[in-house]
Amino acid sequence: MKTGSILVVDDNKNVLSALRILLENYFQQVTLISSPNQLPSKLRELTPDVVLLDMNFSAGINSGNEGLFWLSEIKKVDGELPVVLFTAYADIDLAVKALKEGASDFVVKPWDNAKLIATLQAAYALRQSQREVKRLREKQGVLSRELNLGETICWGHSAVMHELRRLVEKVAKTDANILVTGENGTGKELIAREIHRLSSRKNEVLVTVDMGAVSETLFESELFGHVKGAFTDARTDRAGKFEAADGGTLFLDEIGNLSYPLQAKLLTAIQSRQIVRVGDNKAIPVNIRLICATNRNLDQSVQNGEFREDLLYRVNTIHVEAPPLRERKADIPQLADFFLQKYASKYGKKYLTFDKQTIIKLEDHAWPGNVRELQHAIEKAVILCDSNELLPSDFYMKEQNASTSKIENMSLEDAERLLIGNSIKKNGGNLSAVATELGITRPTLYSKIKKYVL
Structure with a gap:
């Protein structure tokens, strides 16, 4: 199956004629030019997949420097374009130099048809691989950006x-x-x-x-x-x-x-x-x-x-x-509005607002579960409300008991031990319910129970 495009540059018209007959059986598009001066414009016009480039164009000169010069010019236009160099003068040092400067391979005239086609098809496969890698990298970049979007932070003004x-x-x-x-x-x-x-x-x-x-x-x-x-x-x-x-x-x-x-x-x-x-x-x-x-x-x-x-x-x-919400209560109105807009949009209730007394109630609550607890409370209220205004009655927050009120004066670990112990008692030892209530995973809960010997 013919596929891809190739640009051939050689000043010998007999060579070009022979290559046209050969290459048209393998490439979908074959373009032949006799002067390398046309290369820059042809590269931009055709965007070929492979270039087959002769190394000598001036009579009596067989150093290969012309080919190396035009190789560098091609790389300036497209640094990843595979270039196979073509010469009647085999020189190992020249071949090594050409490969170091970016050529993908080197073919000596007179050529063997099977070997030439194999070399050019390998160069074309390299081009396809480069494009696939580039596409995957671009796709990965897009996916990474999407995956990393996540939730945004409402910083507040405190x-x-x-x-x-x-x-x-x-x-x-x-x-x-x-x-x-x-x-x-x-x-x-x-x-x-x-x-x-x-x-x-x-x-x-x-x-x-x-x-x-x-x-x-x-x-x-x-x-x-x-x-x-x-x-x-x-x-x-x-x-x-x-x-x-x-x-x-x-x-x-x-x-x-x-x-x-x-x-x-x-x-x-x-x-x-x-x-x-x-x-x-x-x-x-x-x-x-x-x-x-x-x-x-x-x-x-x-x-x-x-x-x-x-x-x-x-x-x-x-x-x-990360400070607890009780230390940044001035941010509660802004946080509450942030979550209200989010969940009102999510549940199709775009015209919801807060009653003034509702904001006062939210500011007065201790929020032992911090911003996560506030977020869940607002989501629940948005789902269950029947009007366009969230009232204090739409929020049911349990009052702090005597032991919970002591938490602010405790160390973090003592407070954690108390909260877990209270939750275990309240849920009758149902650890799944405890983990859900505290917003942690069951393995995390088991680890904490083991640590605090609860």
Whole structure:
């Protein structure tokens, strides 16, 4: 089947005639010119897939320098266009020089038809491969941008959020490892996504891993990948999260939940910036930007012997703290309106507004679940409301009990222990319900129950 286009440049008309007869059986379009001076205009006019270029055009000159000159001119127009050089004077040094300067191959006259066709078809296949790689890269760029869109941050106007935004914008431009801390629901993942969006890696993918949901037995396979036959279910080679994030950003959420033995394996990968797949012994370099997040006090975890100090130093080059909503209540009206617009549009209720007393009620609530709790409360109210105005009665928030009211004066870990214990009692030991209520995964909940001996 004839396919592709070829441009032939040779000053010998007999050669051109012979090549036309031969090449028209293999290429869909064959263009022949006798003067290389026509090359620039023909390249722009025809955009050929392959060029077959003679190396000598002036009588009595067989140095091949003319061919090398026009090769460089072709590369100026299209640096990836395959060029096969054609000469009656075989010279190994000349051939090597031509290949170094970008020629894809070298054919000597008189030629063997089968070998010439094979050489030109290989050059055409190279052109197709280059185009496919370019198309896939462009597609990957589009997909990466789409995948990385995610939710946007509503920063608010409070001083604490102004400082946080300033810090995020400053550190995003670097490749420094970043640790994002804060209570559940404060938007740690959104901060990580914003850092990635503002970084030089924004057109690459951001890969998220919930460390609390990765079992110890699958940890290495999930993060570092495996080769076929590495274990019972390893039926094919599989890249891990580190490889998937190569060139982009790796976000390790809930890193404080990682067991002590696995922390050493993670530290090795972070330090060396290379991984070894399970069942293999070949080191694979990875180029990642690392962002970690946790709701734990890792300094306290280090003192308790639960978290490696050397790993903390590695992940904590820059520390970003996400403030709880109770410390930025001035932002509640703006946040509430942000979520109202989002869910009113999603559920086809575009003319919804807040009653003034509703905003007062929202500002007065403690929001132990932080921004996530506010977001869910507004989504629920939008779904259930019957009018164009959200009233205080559309929001049902449980009043804080005596024990919960003490949380503001507790350490993060003591508050977490109390909240989990209260939730277990309230849900009658139903851990699925507890995990849902607290907005965490079941493995994360199990880890916390084990930690606090609940």
